[in-house]
Amino acid sequence: MSHATHSDQDAYFIPEPSPWPIVAVASVFLTFLGLVFLINDMGLAGSLIMVTGFAILAYLFQGWFGAVIDESLTGKYNGKVDRSFRQGMFWFITSEAAFFITFFGCLYYLRNITLPWLGGEGQLASSNILWEGFQYSWPLLNLPDADTTKYVAAKEAMGAWGLPFLNTIILLTSGVTLTWAHWGLKKNNNKQLVRGLIMTIALGVLFFCVQSYEYWHAYQDLGLTLNAGVYGSTFYMLTGFHGLHVTIGTIMLIVIAVRSARHHFTEHNHFAFEAVAWYWHFVDVVWIALFIFVYWL
Amino acid sequence: MSVATAHDDHHDSHDHGPPKGWQRWVYSTNHKDIGTMYLFFALFMLFFGGAMAMYIRAELFMPGVQLANPDFYNNMVTDHALVMVFGMVMPAAAGMANWMIPLMIGAPDMALPRLNNLSFWLLPAAALMLILSILAPYLFPGSGGPVNTGWTLLPPLSIQNGIGMDFTIFAIHMLGISSILASINIVTTILNMRAPGMTMMKMPLFVWAWFFTALLLIAVMPVLAGAVTMLLFDRHFGTSFFDAAGGGDPILFQHLFWFFGHPEVYVLLLPSIGVLGLVIPTFARKPLFGYKALVYGMGVLAVLGMVVWAHHQYTIGMSLFATNYFMIGTILISIPVGLMLMNFIFTMWRGSMTFETPMLFGIAIILMFSFAGVTGVMLAVVPADMQYHDTMFVVAHFHYALIPGAVFGLYAGVFYWLPKWTGHMYDERLGKIFFWWTTISFNITFFPQHFSGLAGMPRRIVDYSIQYTEFNMISSIGGFLFGLSHLLFLYIIIQTIRGGKKAPDKPWEGSQIGTPGLEWTLPSPPPFHSFTQAPVVK
Numbered sequence: 001m002s003h004a005t006h007s008d009q010d011a012y013f014i015p016e017p018s019p020w021p022i023v024a025v026a027s028v029f030l031t032f033l034g035l036v037f038l039i040n041d042m043g044l045a046g047s048l049i050m051v052t053g054f055a056i057l058a059y060l061f062q063g064w065f066g067a068v069i070d071e072s073l074t075g076k077y078n079g080k081v082d083r084s085f086r087q088g089m090f091w092f093i094t095s096e097a098a099f100f101i102t103f104f105g106c107l108y109y110l111r112n113i114t115l116p117w118l119g120g121e122g123q124l125a126s127s128n129i130l131w132e133g134f135q136y137s138w139p140l141l142n143l144p145d146a147d148t149t150k151y152v153a154a155k156e157a158m159g160a161w162g163l164p165f166l167n168t169i170i171l172l173t174s175g176v177t178l179t180w181a182h183w184g185l186k187k188n189n190n191k192q193l194v195r196g197l198i199m200t201i202a203l204g205v206l207f208f209c210v211q212s213y214e215y216w217h218a219y220q221d222l223g224l225t226l227n228a229g230v231y232g233s234t235f236y237m238l239t240g241f242h243g244l245h246v247t248i249g250t251i252m253l254i255v256i257a258v259r260s261a262r263h264h265f266t267e268h269n270h271f272a273f274e275a276v277a278w279y280w281h282f283v284d285v286v287w288i289a290l291f292i293f294v295y296w297l
Numbered sequence: 298m299s300v301a302t303a304h305d306d307h308h309d310s311h312d313h314g315p316p317k318g319w320q321r322w323v324y325s326t327n328h329k330d331i332g333t334m335y336l337f338f339a340l341f342m343l344f345f346g347g348a349m350a351m352y353i354r355a356e357l358f359m360p361g362v363q364l365a366n367p368d369f370y371n372n373m374v375t376d377h378a379l380v381m382v383f384g385m386v387m388p389a390a391a392g393m394a395n396w397m398i399p400l401m402i403g404a405p406d407m408a409l410p411r412l413n414n415l416s417f418w419l420l421p422a423a424a425l426m427l428i429l430s431i432l433a434p435y436l437f438p439g440s441g442g443p444v445n446t447g448w449t450l451l452p453p454l455s456i457q458n459g460i461g462m463d464f465t466i467f468a469i470h471m472l473g474i475s476s477i478l479a480s481i482n483i484v485t486t487i488l489n490m491r492a493p494g495m496t497m498m499k500m501p502l503f504v505w506a507w508f509f510t511a512l513l514l515i516a517v518m519p520v521l522a523g524a525v526t527m528l529l530f531d532r533h534f535g536t537s538f539f540d541a542a543g544g545g546d547p548i549l550f551q552h553l554f555w556f557f558g559h560p561e562v563y564v565l566l567l568p569s570i571g572v573l574g575l576v577i578p579t580f581a582r583k584p585l586f587g588y589k590a591l592v593y594g595m596g597v598l599a600v601l602g603m604v605v606w607a608h609h610q611y612t613i614g615m616s617l618f619a620t621n622y623f624m625i626g627t628i629l630i631s632i633p634v635g636l637m638l639m640n641f642i643f644t645m646w647r648g649s650m651t652f653e654t655p656m657l658f659g660i661a662i663i664l665m666f667s668f669a670g671v672t673g674v675m676l677a678v679v680p681a682d683m684q685y686h687d688t689m690f691v692v693a694h695f696h697y698a699l700i701p702g703a704v705f706g707l708y709a710g711v712f713y714w715l716p717k718w719t720g721h722m723y724d725e726r727l728g729k730i731f732f733w734w735t736t737i738s739f740n741i742t743f744f745p746q747h748f749s750g751l752a753g754m755p756r757r758i759v760d761y762s763i764q765y766t767e768f769n770m771i772s773s774i775g776g777f778l779f780g781l782s783h784l785l786f787l788y789i790i791i792q793t794i795r796g797g798k799k800a801p802d803k804p805w806e807g808s809q810i811g812t813p814g815l816e817w818t819l820p821s822p823p824p825f826h827s828f829t830q831a832p833v834v835k
Binding site for chain 2: 011012014015016017018019020021022024025028029032033035036039040042064080083084085087088091092094095096098099101102103105106109110113114115118122123124130140143144145148150151225226227229230231232233234236237
């Protein structure tokens with residue numbers, strides 16, 4: 001990037017003292033504090049504290065990202081700052097990947113180690129000690145402890161080739177439209193950029209709606225709930241955190257679309273666009289893994 | 298967009314001195330100020346966690362329950378560990394990284410200064426959350442007893458705990474966010490902010506050590522976050538990850554915890570190895586022996602550290618294959634660790650050595666950390682570990698690993714860099730007294746625990762059989778002396794900040810040998826903004 005090497009001559013931008021980080025700390029602390037009160041049924045206080053935390057979060061994003069956009073538009077960032085942002089985003093996504101790998105690892109461990117033991121396989125089998133007669137199969141529709149009232153097994157498993165397959169197609173298509181938008185940006189074709197982003201956002205929202213309907217279907221028709229033993233636990237933990245990331249990603253895409261419509265990006269200077277694109281593709285890849293390991297196999 | 302709260306100071310924002318008043322610290326985007334805050338926070342938590350240790354030793358001074366109820370004792374054991382690991386060692390090491398890495402590699406600041414401020418200020422908030430978890434049984438009567446699980450937070454006990462456990466879980470979330478953000482910042486700084494000519498293989502060893510530390514944190518901190526999130530769901534939302542009745546497994550939590558927990562040991566250790574890599578060559582006046590081997594060794598250690606976690610869980614009933622794998626993997630760790638210690642010894646070999654306080658700590662680390670290495674190999678052997686498991690022998694082992702391995706490295710760093718940070722020389726006589734006082738009292742505290750452990754005294758229990766009384770009395774007396782020595786540490790630090798002999802730019806004559814950082818090219822203390830124009834390294 002000739003543009004970047006040229007501007008490396010300028011001093012690296014060090015921001016002035018900023019109130020935003022401490023606002024972020026207040027937001028995180030209040031949100032968590034409220035959540036603790038809320039899940040322990042401690043009355044209205046929990047909800048109020050948590051809502052305050054979220055309100056500060058919204059104010060924070062408007063303010064902090066606003067300040068950063070301002071600095072970017074007034075040309076304070078040279079190529080080296082841009083590389084810092086890119087590398088920072090890369091390592092952030094790496095840590096996100098580690099977070100999801102944790103849950104996939106749990107799914108692997110439960111399906112291939114714990115449940116076979118409980119079902120009587122191998123030298124460490126515990127079927128005769130704990131719950132005699134438990135037969136292991138995945139998806140887990142019969143619980144190891146048949147008499148427990150704490151959990152209610154799912155009646156039916158979630159098939160892969162209905163709604164989940166539709167969602168796979170939706171997300172993969174959104175990856176294509178996002179890349180098309182990126183091409184538009186590289187060609188300085190703002191119309192293509194904005195259109196591509198709007199299509200991507202629409203597909204993201206569509207995915208969210210299909211996923212919500214799928215959850216409703218799982219609760220109403222399949223009896224697949226959070227209480228349905230580890231099948232339900234892993235299903236909702238993995239798809240839930242993925243859905244949360246789709247939601248965050250969609251909000252990020254909306255911000256980027258508005259900024260694109262205001263011509264904030266040039267073919268050289270568009271870190272924010274690429275960061276969001278990386279994030280969206282990462283969420284895509286997680287979904288592929290989800291489709292294979294949670295729904296299909 | 299306007300920055301609403303940064304109001305009237307705005308006109309003089311191009312002034313290059315530090316801002317005035319509380320905003321200097323709370324709004325800081327300066328790596329030196331943030332580093333200083335990290336170090337003071339760690340110092341405060343050292344006394345906070347130390348007070349808990351004093352309570353533990355007082356309780357164990359005699360058999361029988363002396364001071365408080367067993368639940369409170371177990372709560373103190375839990376929070377002593379959490380405070381010392383997350384509140385003391387990691388912030389102290391992060392403070393040194395903040396102060397020194399930009400100076401060493403010739404960067405104007407950390408790569409992402411505002412993020413840096415966020416990483417720090419999450420820590421006091423997390424500490425507040427942790428204090429709430431201690432106070433929860435008294436603040437919210439009827440909401441369950443204290444957190445009494447130990448820092449491993451193992452289910453099913455952690456699922457049965459009261460509201461205090463929820464505070465602990467969210468404290469861990471905040472500590473985790475803080476560590477991940479700080480690590481992202483450090484890796485980015487090291488990769489992107491080096492001055493022209495400061496190639497990776499010219500970096501001081503401390504920078505390399507933090508590079509691997511930060512990579513480890515990025516990889517394993519999210520695992521702990523995921524694990525405690527599942528714990529939260531099991532506690533409140535009806536999932537059964539850790540309950541076999543629903544097909545889950547409490548052992549799964551152990552695997553997740555130790556997948557984080559074992560690399561965490563190297564997170565605590567590596568920055569101190571990095572400090573050693575500066576202190577030993579400086580006072581031996583010889584270049585580091587095998588710089589490249591040390592760098593690769595740390596890389597191997599980081600990778601191996603991620604695949605041996607289950608040696609903390611030999612007694613849970615793993616398959617024979619898994620047990621053998623984890624045993625062999627663990628013993629392999631002694632190769633890179635041995636290589637590091639040997640390299641430091643060869644660095645000293647025939648050097649013209651002097652024994653200032655940092656060097657004394659450096660040599661003590663090599664000796665006493667080797668001791669932890671030897672007991673570590675004992676514990677790695679499965680049949681032997683079946684005997685040692687959950688005894689005071691393990692407590693002795695990991696305190697020998699973490700106090701000489703991590704904390705003494707931080708002391709060495711403090712004494713090595715105090716002249717650079719404050720512009721004053723510390724009192725060498727007091728420094729040496731502090732060294733001998735801590736080293737001797739540390740050994741009095743923890744050496745007898747090997748014996749009581751081998752004789753069968755279990756850890757994490759408030760009471761003990763009368764036969765262990767003598768060992769515990771010796772241990773407690775040592776513990777009180779060790780605790781007391783830190784008042785001298787505090788005194789030395791305050792004294793050095795307030796005055797003393799003026800420190801030259803290069804307070805240690807040997808500091809330019811081998812792969813020196815650029816911090817010695819700056820005055821002591823360095824100006825508020827340094828290297829705004831990148832220096833060129835030849």
